[in-house]
Every structure is written in C-alpha cells, then in structure tokens.
Amino acid sequence: MTPTGPAAPISTPALTPVTTLASRRRHRRSIALAVTLVAFWVTATLNHRISSNLGRPAFFTGWILAVGLLLLVALGLRRRLPLARLGSMSLWLQVHLYVGIFMAAVYSLHVPRLIADGFLGRPLSITFLAVMVSGFYGLFVSRRYPRRLAALGQDYRCGDFAWYRRQLVEQAERAIPAELGNNAQHNDAQNVDTQHVDADVLGPMLQQRVRPFLAASPSWSFWLWPRRDRARRMMDSIRDSMRYLAPENHVVAETWISWIRQRDRLDYAWSLQTRLRAWVIVHAIASVLLIAQVIVHILNVYRYAGS
C-alpha cells in the first residue's frame, strides 16, 4: 500500500473574510454622513464668501450641482457594466444616496426658494424636486418593502405573477366539488346533491365571491394602495357561513379561505414588487429629463451670463 491518501488539511480556511455586516453598515453610514456634512459646510462657506465678495455664487453652486448630477447618473452606468471592476454596487448606491442628500442641500443654496422663477427655471426646479422626492421615496420603499415581502412567507418572481394567478385558478377549479362545478356551469340546481355539498350555501358563495375574486385582475387602485380589506371581508364571510355547513364540508370552506389568502398575498406581493420596479423607472426617466433640462439651463446661463 502506498501513501496516496488525503492531502486536505484538517483546518479549512474560509473563502471570504468574515465581517459583521451591521457594524460595517454603521461604520460606513457614520463616515458618509460626516463627509456629506463637511462637504456641505465647505460649500456653504465658499458660497457665502463668493457672495460677500460680490461674486456669482450661483455659478459655483450650479457647477457643483451639475457635477453631482453626473455622479448620480453614473450609478446606472455601473449597473450596466458588471464586468468592469468599478467597485460594488452597494458602495455606488451609498455614494449615490449621500451625493443626492448633498445636492438637495446645495439646491437650497442655488435656488433660495422651493421652485425657481422663469419659463425654463420653473420646470427645471420641478423636475429636480421630482427626482429628489422620488429618490427619497425609493430610499423608503427599498428599506420597507423587502420586509413586507419577506413577511408574506413566500417569494414570488416579479415576471411571473400572471402565471401564479393562472396556476391558482386552475388549482382551485380542479379542487371544486363536481356538484358545485356543474352547478356553476349549467346553473342546474336539480343536479346538486345538497346533502353532500351544502350547495345552497356553498354555490352562491363560490359564484358570487370566490370565483370572481380569483378570476379578476387586481385593480390600479389596489396597485397604488393595496388594501386587503376585501379579501379579509370575504374570508370572514365564509367563516361566518360555516355554521350553515355540515361538519364534513368545513374543509371545503377552509380550502376556499386558503385560496383567497394565497391570492391576497399574491396581489399584495405584486403591488409591492411592481411598485418597486415602477419607482426605478420613474426615477430614471425623471433623471434623464433633468439632465436634458440642465444642459439647456447651462447653455442658457452662459449665453446670457454677460448681460
């Protein structure tokens, strides 16, 4: 026998160094906040000095805003180039956030009111504010919505919501007792074994509530403001009706309740996920519009700077 055995050392080193994520985040947040505050203090001081010396502080703050805007849109470029070793997206997003906060503060120096005057200045201000507000909204939803989605207990993929709904409807249709199914399709109450399925209670419930709820697509209002009252009311209503059912039919009602709950979760997840995506689109489109307006603004400023 010859030594051709294992060469692996008993101790196996970790692939990646270990750091506590929470402490790293805290550390990073503290540094970023400090840098932002210092940067704004320097900018405000210089702005004041330029103003005291009868200079043009708006040029100074304007260029800071323009450069900051370029930094902000660079995030999108980094996202599209994962091959390039340009640092992690997480770092870029943090830079994006704090530059954004800094720019909101500098905006207050550049435009000492909420919305600027003028034919071009006013839309520019509005777009800037729209980008800013959508940015803060994004910050809020990207922190809050993941927790809400996780609390649903099941993860859904954004592109497949229609498929999930279809699957649920098909699953439900397969599980509906044959008597109720025939009743629903042919409206022939005589064929229903009422003793067996309590069709006089379950039939209308299925026809008027459960089936329409499962078959319908969620509304725009639900998308904007996902109220889950309807599903809850429906589940309560079924629970209330259970006392009219034979004990062996309680399981049917419980199954329907579970479908409604699943569908409600699905719609809620759809609302949150699509809003998360819609927000990114709105923010990106508003940013592109802002860049176009800023370019026009700069050209105009330099055209009329001498007058």
Next chain:
Amino acid sequence: MNHRSAPAAQHSMRPPVPDDAASFTAATTFPNAPRFPNATPHDEPRPTLSDAEIAYLRTRRPFRDLDPKAFPRAQPLDAILREQTRLLRYLPGDVIVRKGDYGQSAFLVLAGSVDLVRHHVAGSEPTAAKPAEPLTLRRLLAGYFSRVRSNAAPPSNPSPSSNAGLSGHSDTLTEYRSAEAVFPPRQGSQRLHHVDGRAAIRLQDFDAIIDAHGQARLGPGELFGEVAAMYRSPHATTVLANVESSVLEISWRGLRSLRRDPGFSEQLDQHYRHHWLQLHLRETPLLRHLDDAAIAAVAARTQLRSHGRLEWYADFRRSRKQTPAQQIESEPLVASEGAYPSELLVVRSGFGRMCVQHGSSSRTVAYLGAGHLFGIDEILQNYFAGGPQVPLQSTLRAVGMLDVLAIPVEVLVEHVLPRVRRQDLPATAQHWIPERDRRSGRKRWGGQDRRVDSKKAKRQESRVQDGDRLVSSDAMEFVVGQRLMNGRSAMVIDLHRCTRCDDCVQACATMHDGNPRFSRTGPTHHHLQFASACMHCIDPVCMIGCPTGAIHRQPDQPLVLIDEATCIGCGTCAAACPYGNIDMVAVVDASGAAHVDPESGKAMQKATKCDHCHEHGGKAACVAACPHDALVRLDLTHSRPLDAWLGLET
C-alpha cells in the same frame, strides 16, 4: 438568453432526479451511474466480473490472504468482488487518479506499473486554469449588449414557468455557447480518448513529467487511493499508467466490506497510522508544537472512529423533510451530555451537531466541521480549574458521516497540556487557565498581542448559556437540517434587504454569455434565503462518478468547476448534487441551433452551475451587483461566518 427565471423555490427547474432514497443511492454510487439521453456509448455501465475473473483475483494479493469465513453469507467475498470492483485497462500516459480529485475508489495494480506524481501535473485537469482576460472597452460593450440581447430575445422555452415542469412542457433548458467554449482547442499535453469504451485523459508527454516529478512506481499487488476513498477526501497524488496496465478499481463500499477481514482491516489501519495519522494530528493547532516523540505517543493511543453513513446524501432527501427534533433523534450518537470527558474528539471529516438538552428536546448550539474539537472546554476546565470533575456540557451527533480522531484524556494530560501554547487553545477555554499560569505562561507560550480577551470569552460563553444564541440556534438547526453547512461559498440572501430587483441574476447572466448560473430561489428560513447556486461544497458529492473528471477542483482553489469541453453531458453530477444546484442544458449557438457532438452526431448537453466567476478573477458578480448588500457568499462549514453576518457575534 435568460431561460433560468424559475418562478419560485418550490418550482425548481432542475432536472428530475429519483425521489426515493434507494434509487438515489443507486443512481449516485459506483458503478450504476444514471443514464441520460445523450450519454455516449462508452459511458454504459460495465458488466460485473465473470467467475473466471473472480477466480483469478482470488489468487492475487491481498485477496488470496483474506479469510472467506470473515464475510457474512449474505455478502460473501466473491459477491463483493463481483459487485464492487471492476477491471480497468490503462494505456501509457493515462491519468488513473488526479491530485485533488475526490476519491470514491481504491485501485489495485494487477499488471503493469503506475507512477505517482505528488506535484501538480499541468494538463491532467480537464482544462488548465484560464487566466482572467484583460478588460477592454470591447469586452465591456460586448457584455452589455449580450445582456440587452438576452433580455430582448424570445426564450426558446415557452415560459419560465414551464421550466418548473408543472405545466407539462419539456424540462430541457437551453443555453447559448460559443463554439470555442464547447470545442476549445486541445491543450498541448492532454488528450481525451477512449479505452475499452471508457473515457480517459492521456498525457502525451508523461515521460518528461515522470522524469521531472515522479515519486514512486507501483507494481502488481500494490494498492493506492484507499485512504482518499474511505474518508472521501481529495487524492494527494496524481497517478499515471507507466505502461499498459490492468488495474482493479474497488469502490469505497467494497473497501468497507473487505474490512470485515480483520487482517485486511488491520493492514489498512496500520497504513493510515503509519503514513497519515501523525500528519493529521499535527494539523490540529493544539498538537502542532509537540515534538516527534510526543506526537508519536499521541498517535499510538489515538483511535480512529467513523460514525454515520458516508453516503449521507442518500438519506438527505428524506431527512430534510423531518422536524429538527426528528433529525436529531435519527443522527448517530457520538458523545452524550453529562458523560465524563474521557477523550478529546478531533473532527477528521464530515460534520457533527452539538446540542444541549432543552426542555424535553434538544437544541442545536453549534455544528462542527473538519478540524474542530469536541470536549476540549471540559477537559481544560478539569485540568486547570481542579475541583469536581465537569461532565460534557453538550451532546455530539454525526450529521451524515463523521470521522473523528479520539485522543484519550490521559494522553493529553501527559503529553499535550503541559506543552500547549495559550494561543492554540480555544477562546472559550482561556478563562479556565488560572491567572498565575496566565502570567507565567505569557512568555512561555508567547502570549503578547495574541492574548485572548477573557472577558470576551466569558461573554461568548454566557451568551451560549443564557440563550442569546437562540436566534442563531434556530438558523443553525435549519442550516444543519438542510445540510447547508457543506457549502464553502453558499449564496445567502437577506430577504429583509433584497428588493427582488434581480440585478444579481442579470450580472451573472452578463458574465456568462447571457446564461445566468443560478436562480434567486431556494430554501428559506425566516428572512434568510439560501439561493439555488452551487455552494462549492467541502464534501462535493457531485464530483463522485464523473466519467471524464470534467467536474473538478482546481489546485489550491476551493471552487468546484465544470470544464465544458470535457463534459459529456451524462448528468451524473446533476443527479448527485443533493441540493439540485447543477443543471443539464442543451447548448445552442447564436442562431439557436444545437451544437452537435461530432462523434455521436447527437445534440450536446452540458452540466452547468455557478463557477464563482473564476474566469473573471473569482469575485462573484452577483455579490458585487447587489446594491443593498442583501446577497453574500458565506462559508457555512463553520458557524461563525453566518453568526457574524447576522450580527450575533461580538
């Protein structure tokens, strides 16, 4: 060509694998590898040995020395030879065993001779490591446009949902590959060829390799690879056929059966003790500074023990559905809480679960992997603190398979503890050392900046005792229950931070010609999702049985990689992966036409999985692409990285 957007975890689009444990065992162990439609004829299972061949083997060492009465009637020696061995022929230069590969068999030279090369042999792996390509503007833009194209192109699979296999569509996935990826230029020194219908890798300039690095030559009657096979660890050497040679391959199961013969078993144990035990003991921090005499004394008294089953993956599909309490109850007991700590257990390989009695059930407090010690705290407390003897504070159970080295406590007291350095002791054990010994020992043990903070140790221990680790204990039970602690680079997603933007999947697709190598689905525990991406396991059972060695570990890298050029698409690895993290895909060119194997004329299939972006420097694009720090790759073979990431570690 993103065809990998499976809808949800429960809708996995992995190729179907047998559900029942029995068929899974059969499918993943030698010699009955599962057959896939495009498996080439040379990959057919070989017939069992004939009576004449068995009679011939019984005349050869070591079989002629075996006592047939040592084997039960249900499995006589002849049956073991018939079912658990096979005869193989190798031509000069053929690679029999490759350094770093995972052993599932031992080999007995019957005729001819083989050479052992302990150095890494360039070209013995399917494909040499590809260096990271320089990043040019052209590559950047190509990556971007491939992503745009992949998003715009209609998928050839009807819908992502169809991959789930729930809607009756085909399960076959397609992925784009360039011709270069599927038919790369052959390495200068390597050639894939067939011997007796079996794929083999031949080194053409092996004479020069042996001249330069050859270490030993084995002739008829000599056995090699048995330790790697028994402990399922990587081979330490590459073995090449020197001349045309006949070799008997003995599966690890056969090897284990043959150990019923006391003489044979003793021979194997002595071999391990002689060649490997001292080396392995020295790799334990506690023993690394012992002199030769002391380590020999420790080795002489150390016992080798195995608990559980080596083929743990066969039971895994059943056990993962059990509750933690059921799982714990079903795991083989190694040491009991409350017993006297009579020996120190050093985990050699496999995993153990440490649990404590909690109410009327058991609670997992940690899991142990290779190199971890069990019983050390109690032994040190008894040694240093004196007073009444402290019993074991927790129970150790084998999770799947656990190999331990058991060192008797009296050997420790005599040879180890008087000489041990403080920094080699576990942090939790530091405060048992009396202050006087600490002061005097600082110089003797070279303490200085390596001094361990006893407050921290106490804090850690109190956390264990007062139940602060309940949260992590919960997660730990999930990790152990799902056998995720096998992963050296498991993809973990914090669902409290993940906005489901799928930038990770997109980044992965961009790095791989538009083919993402994972789906953002997988087992979920509270807000932690363990995504279905290759975990680059410490016990990569997927590597067992690959007929061409296409799935391999590169030297000095913990990553498990698949060489597409050598992969024959047999699907053995995909069926063997207990986590379903390897996919079989039909490879197509840019026009969507299937690449065709020039030899068989059939459409090619390839195994595909996460490669940790090793061609781009090994930094996983998925991690870098996550804007919210929600996705990390963690080494779960130790519980500390997960604890630290969850912020539970001080």
